[in-house]
Amino acid sequence: MFQKIWERHEVVPETPETPAVLYIDLHLLHEVTTPQAFTMLREQGLRTRRPDLTLATMDHSTPTRTEQVFGGAPIAVESAALQIAELEKNCAQAGIELFNLRSASRGIVHIVGPELGLTQPGKTVVCGDSHTSTHGAFGALAFGIGTTEVAHVLATQCLLQRRPHTYAVEVGGALSPGVTAKDMILAIIGRIGVAGGTGHVLEYRGSAVRALDMEERMTVCNMSIEAGARAGMIAPDETTFEYLANRPRAPQGAAWEQALEAWRALPTDPGASFDREVRLDADSIEPMISYGTHPGMVLPIGACIPGRSDDPVFNKALAYMGFTAGAPIRDQPVNVVFIGSCTNGRLSDLRAAAQLLRGQKVARGVQLLVVPGSQQVKRAAEAEGLDRVFIDAGGDWRESGCSMCIGMNGDTVGPGQYSVSTSNRNFEGRQGPGARTLLASPLTAAASAVRGRITDPRELLGG
Amino acid sequence: MPPIRQIRSRTVALPFTNIDTDQIIPARFLRTTARAGLGRHLFSDWRYQSDGTAKPDFPLNQATAQGCQILVAGRNFGCGSSREHAPWALLDYGFRAVISAEIADIFSNNALKNGLLPIVLAVGEVATLLADPGLELLIDLETNRITRPDGSQFAFQIERFARYCLLNGVDELGFLRSQEPAIARFESARA
Numbered sequence: 001m002f003q004k005i006w007e008r009h010e011v012v013p014e015t016p017e018t019p020a021v022l023y024i025d026l027h028l029l030h031e032v033t034t035p036q037a038f039t040m041l042r043e044q045g046l047r048t049r050r051p052d053l054t055l056a057t058m059d060h061s062t063p064t065r066t067e068q069v070f071g072g073a074p075i076a077v078e079s080a081a082l083q084i085a086e087l088e089k090n091c092a093q094a095g096i097e098l099f100n101l102r103s104a105s106r107g108i109v110h111i112v113g114p115e116l117g118l119t120q121p122g123k124t125v126v127c128g129d130s131h132t133s134t135h136g137a138f139g140a141l142a143f144g145i146g147t148t149e150v151a152h153v154l155a156t157q158c159l160l161q162r163r164p165h166t167y168a169v170e171v172g173g174a175l176s177p178g179v180t181a182k183d184m185i186l187a188i189i190g191r192i193g194v195a196g197g198t199g200h201v202l203e204y205r206g207s208a209v210r211a212l213d214m215e216e217r218m219t220v221c222n223m224s225i226e227a228g229a230r231a232g233m234i235a236p237d238e239t240t241f242e243y244l245a246n247r248p249r250a251p252q253g254a255a256w257e258q259a260l261e262a263w264r265a266l267p268t269d270p271g272a273s274f275d276r277e278v279r280l281d282a283d284s285i286e287p288m289i290s291y292g293t294h295p296g297m298v299l300p301i302g303a304c305i306p307g308r309s310d311d312p313v314f315n316k317a318l319a320y321m322g323f324t325a326g327a328p329i330r331d332q333p334v335n336v337v338f339i340g341s342c343t344n345g346r347l348s349d350l351r352a353a354a355q356l357l358r359g360q361k362v363a364r365g366v367q368l369l370v371v372p373g374s375q376q377v378k379r380a381a382e383a384e385g386l387d388r389v390f391i392d393a394g395g396d397w398r399e400s401g402c403s404m405c406i407g408m409n410g411d412t413v414g415p416g417q418y419s420v421s422t423s424n425r426n427f428e429g430r431q432g433p434g435a436r437t438l439l440a441s442p443l444t445a446a447a448s449a450v451r452g453r454i455t456d457p458r459e460l461l462g463g
Numbered sequence: 464m465p466p467i468r469q470i471r472s473r474t475v476a477l478p479f480t481n482i483d484t485d486q487i488i489p490a491r492f493l494r495t496t497a498r499a500g501l502g503r504h505l506f507s508d509w510r511y512q513s514d515g516t517a518k519p520d521f522p523l524n525q526a527t528a529q530g531c532q533i534l535v536a537g538r539n540f541g542c543g544s545s546r547e548h549a550p551w552a553l554l555d556y557g558f559r560a561v562i563s564a565e566i567a568d569i570f571s572n573n574a575l576k577n578g579l580l581p582i583v584l585a586v587g588e589v590a591t592l593l594a595d596p597g598l599e600l601l602i603d604l605e606t607n608r609i610t611r612p613d614g615s616q617f618a619f620q621i622e623r624f625a626r627y628c629l630l631n632g633v634d635e636l637g638f639l640r641s642q643e644p645a646i647a648r649f650e651s652a653r654a
Contacts, residue, residue, distance in 0.1 A: 011649040012642060018624050021642050023649055033546065035496035044636070061494050079494035086496045130545040130569060146547035146573035148636075156639045158646055162622060164568075194481055195539040195565055228542060230568055294481050294542070313480050313537065406490045415513070427485040427543060429508045 001235055001268040002166050002201050005141045009124050011158055019160040025123040027153045028109045029056035029096065031087040032408070033128030037150035038090040046155045048094040053157060055118065056091050056098040058084055059108045061408040064371050064398035069101055077410050094154070107374020107400045110134035110342040114218065115376055117247025121236035121263040126153060131342045131424065132231075133224040137217035138244070139236035139266050141201070144225065164230045165275040167200040171208040173283040178458040180352070181216035182344060182422065182441035184208065184280075185223045186288035186298045192278055194296040197229025200276065203268065204234050208282030214243040215346045222343045223424050226295040235267035287456055290426045290439040291329050292317040297426075301444065301456045304328050320428055321436050322416070329438075330454050335417040336367045337449035338431070339442055341405040344422035345373025349442040350381045353422075354389040356446035356460050361394050363452025368395030369411065371403040395449070407432045420448045464578050466632035469603050470559050472532035475522050476596035482536050483543035484570065488552040490544075501548055502555030527597050532559040535592045539563070541570025541581075550574040560602055562609075564589045575625040576635060580604070582619045604630055 006022070014020035027050075034056075041047070048054065061080035067073040075081040084101060091098035099106040106112070110131055113119040121139035126132060128150045135142035145159065152159055169188055175181075189196075202224050204217075212220065217234050224232025241260060244250045251259040286300035297317060299306070307325025308314040318325060323332070339345075339353045350372065362368045370390045372378040378400055381387060387397045404411040405423035407430070413419040415434025422445050426437035440448070443457035450460065492504040510521050517524045534553065540563040541549060550573050553561065560580035571581040580602065584592075592598065601610040604626060609617040621629070628635055 011645050016623060017627070018638075019622075021639065021645065023646070032493050036498050036547070039496075039498075040636075046640075060490075077494065083494055083496060128545060128547075130543065144545035144569055146545055146569060146576065148547060148573065148576040152636055152639055155636060156642070156646060157650075158639055158642065160624065160635055160639060194542055195567070198539070198565060198568055225543075225569075228539065228567060294483065296481075312478075316479070408490045408494060425483075425485065425543060427483045429489055430485050433489070433508055433513065 001266050005122055019162045021158050022161045024126050024153050024157055026125045027054045028113055028127035030060055030109050031058045031083040032060040033147050034150055035086045037147045040151040041154055048154045050157045051095040054096045056096050057106050057109050057112050060402045062401045063409055064401050064403050066399055069399045080409055104375050108342045108402055111373035117244050117250030122266050130225040131222050134218050134222040134342055136221040136231050136233040138240055143231040165200045167202045168274040168277040169202050169204045170206040170279045171282050172206045173281045174208055175282045178461050179285055179287055180441040181212055181219040183285055183288040185220045187285045189227045189295050190298040192227050194294050195228040197227035200229050202229045202232040215348045219343055236263050287444050289329055293320055293428050332454045334420050334448050334452055336413050336419040337445050338369050338404040338421040339445050340371035340403055341423035343424045344442050347377050347380050350386050353442040353446040354386045357393040358389050360450045362449045366449055366452050368449045369404055370395050371398045372400045374400045404431055420445045464632050467578055467629045468605055471601045473597050473599045474533045474535045475528045475531045476593045477536045478593045480537035481539045481542055484546050484549040485543055487549040493548050498551050501552035505552040505556045533600055534558050535562045538565040540566050542567040545569045547573040550577045550579045554579050584617050588617050
């Protein structure tokens with residue numbers, strides 16, 4: 001599948017001397033990694049070549065408090081307000097469609113593309129954000145790029161790329177109740193390591209992957225970069241087509257039938273070989289949680305924190321987290337629970353969390369922040385009354401954005417505080433200076449909010 | 464970008480694996496629309512106490528580390544986000560090369576586009592450099608070799624096109640734009 005997409009987008013094939021010139025079908029922009037790219041274009045007197053293949057939204061530094069988004073209070077972080085204004089100016093000048101701060105279509109860039117139906121099988125998708133791998137859930141080749149490359153795509157709609165290697169990640173069997181797509185990808189990263197995918201495009205395969213719905217597949221592909229991979233992909237199937245049918249920017253009518261035919265030919269041919277392969281058994285995956293300072297430091301929620309007395313970097317990570325080797329991760333105290341992000345900020349994630357929070361209160365002293373991934377997700381959740389579930393439980397319900405995943409907008413975790421987060425990175429200081437992040441599924445996060453301690457969600461699911 | 468042929472400098476060692484871009488430059492410093500001036504935020508949370516004073520035990524804060532242009536780090540340097548602010552911050556601080564046993568893909572791409580050399584050496588070679596910080600190295604991009612003061616050498620590889628661009632001061636965007644006829648043909652063939 002990777003090879004088919006790659007070859008269909010080679011404007012000029014690679015040679016030993018030069019990388020391939022690869023054509024880009026969809027270029028997504030946000031406010032943080034693009035201002036310098038537009039400056040580069042201006043410095044060279046260049047224009048955006050294909051504004052019609054480019055879409056911008058704002059998400060990373062945007063406020064989540066309603067009065068700062070829709071008026072009544074200024075945006076609290078002044079530098080964020082400047083970035084927002086800069087993106088508006090740049091998109092207006094270049095003729096690029098922008099979902100601005102008050103747009104009903106705004107949201108996290110990796111949630112907006114799929115929900116519009118813009119992310120489609122067989123496309124090449126790039127964005128100045130490493131979690132662009134999310135779009136691979138549709139059988140697209142999608143990867144994060146730097147700001148200079150953003151300028152390259154703006155100016156030429158192409159990138160210079162060496163062909164990466166391929167890596168099959170086969171997950172057989174079936175996930176057990178209470179075990180989610182997030183647990184699956186955390187288990188995969190725990191297995192292959194945070195650099196295990198470097199130089200490779202992962203293709204997730206096998207019965208447990210096939211059984212996932214599109215939102216779950218996006219959760220899996222989202223964290224491909226956390227295994228160091230260039231991209232992650234899942235072959236399109238009826239689940240994919242059903243999700244895309246009648247989305248506003250998906251092909252319609254005769255074009256839909258044509259697209260379907262092309263998409264059905266995309267999956268990897270039987271017997272095709274990969275440069276590397278790994279196999280996992282979904283039946284043996286437990287709810288997973290991170291205990292250290294990178295996403296490879298994960299364990300099943302019932303396990304004890306491992307020890308490596310001869311590894312100073314490992315011990316530095318445990319010291320940062322305030323954890324002791326040999327102690328169970330279960331029942332560790334929690335200060336903050338964050339539910340949201342491009343990993344787990346979609347409607348099904350909010351439903352999962354609400355399932356455990358309905359009729360419950362968050363434990364005393366725990367802050368619960370729920371941030372939908374897009375304004376569309378927010379409206380859909382409110383139509384089901386999920387907002388009331390979170391608010392009644394004592395949580396905060398906000399406007400969409402990256403929020404506490406990256407802490408650029410002022411939504412941060414305090415120094416030394418423990419945050420169970422449905423996001424993707426537990427690096428030191430990721431959610432705020434000194435913050436201690438434990439990555440987990442929306443179910444585990446919600447269960448831990450109720451108990452105020454790290455909790456196996458199956459205890460509250462009754463089974 | 465000016466051509467790069469040789470870098471001669473002492474090294475600073477950060478003997479940590481998986482140094483992610485959130486450590487290289489924390490996200491709160493990305494709320495900028497400029498490329499310049501990020502060096503003062505490089506490794507901010509490792510370099511400074513919460514009151515803004517320097518942490519005395521951090522390698523970059525040592526007197527011997529001042530003016531060093533070569534950073535040697537544990538494997539999987541630059542993992543995490545795609546922020547080009549990471550190489551911008553390293554360059555603005557004064558680094559011109561990073562040496563590690565493994566360097567994350569996006570960071571490596573971003574570094575090459577800005578004239579920061581991402582050099583991958585064998586695990587054992589990096590271990591000897593990490594164990595001996597402050598060593599003066601000569602990095603020669605023309606011969607793809609690093610020479611230590613005792614004359615011993617390590618060979619390295621840089622992707623051929625990126626190396627050509629660095630050696631000759633060629634802008635990759637200029638090369639891409641020269642492909643315009645092929646791009647136009649590609650687009651019309653698909654339409």
